[in-house]
Amino acid sequence: MTVVPIRRLIEAAETAITAHAEELTALDQAIGDGDHGLNMLRGFKAVRESAEEIAGLPFGKALQKAGMTLVMKVGGASGPLYGSLLMAMGKAGEEAPGDATRLAEVVGAGVEAVKARGKSDVGAKTMLDVLAPVQAALAGGAGIAAVRAAADDGLAATEAMRATKGRAAFLGERSVGHLDPGARSSALLVHAVCDVLEEE
């Protein structure tokens, strides 16, 4: 059974969100309601406060518990979206994925849950524009560097997109020219996870 450093993943995720909370808020002020940084901070701080309890759970249950904490604490749409991602991943993988194929399946279940929760898909200027390419890279057997690149390219692509979901959809064409804040937070989290796994 693969041992996943859940506790370090939680700490790395919270550290990344804390370090970039103001940036997320600034991005969200441009095309959303300006609460993404604070909401994510509230959610990930709550997860970190429960890190010991979460890290003591089996892989799948740990993800579900972290996801539920985000759902209950974030206070914006990103709570159910990130929460659904983690809860679906936890349901798909009771035990930590033992290889890249299995990891791609588990992440794939999470991505599908985000699509269903947000009634959205790739190309709508959302977190899916980062998560889906990352999942595709994993499914294609990409190494850590290529996974990071998939996240970065996905994020960069959101700048030219016109939002059709969430608050940014009200802006229509005016949403073009801004990075999507949810895609940015997803890229931050992908990087944080890659950093931890690389150190392992």
Place this chain on the structure above:
Amino acid sequence: MTDTVSIVIVSHSADVAKGAADMVRQMVGEEVRVAFCGGNGDGGLGTDVAAILSAIESVYTPKGVAVLVDLGGAETNSEMAIEMLPEEQGANVRICNAPIVEGAVMAATEAAGGAALAVVCATAEDFQS
């Protein structure tokens, strides 16, 4: 009291949620049960799944609960809260795709007459100002 559909109002703002509920009570009276919630857990603007869940539970009836929401996250968080109810209860709770204030008043007016949940929601959704 359980022979009418209940109304739940979910806004990003606690003031908007309370104000909408006040309007429903004044215009429709007390026979329809109305719960409301708004704001995140820190008292700022936002919506809180736990608060939505307890608002729904506070007025839940098998006759049904119509939920009125304002913007994006209010809808996503309300969907999440509904899924967290026991399945047989969640089936009796619906989000109305209608403006929050007008929709709440129209839904409550229809509910007061004893209409079923589908009719209550349709009335709110058909409302054109």
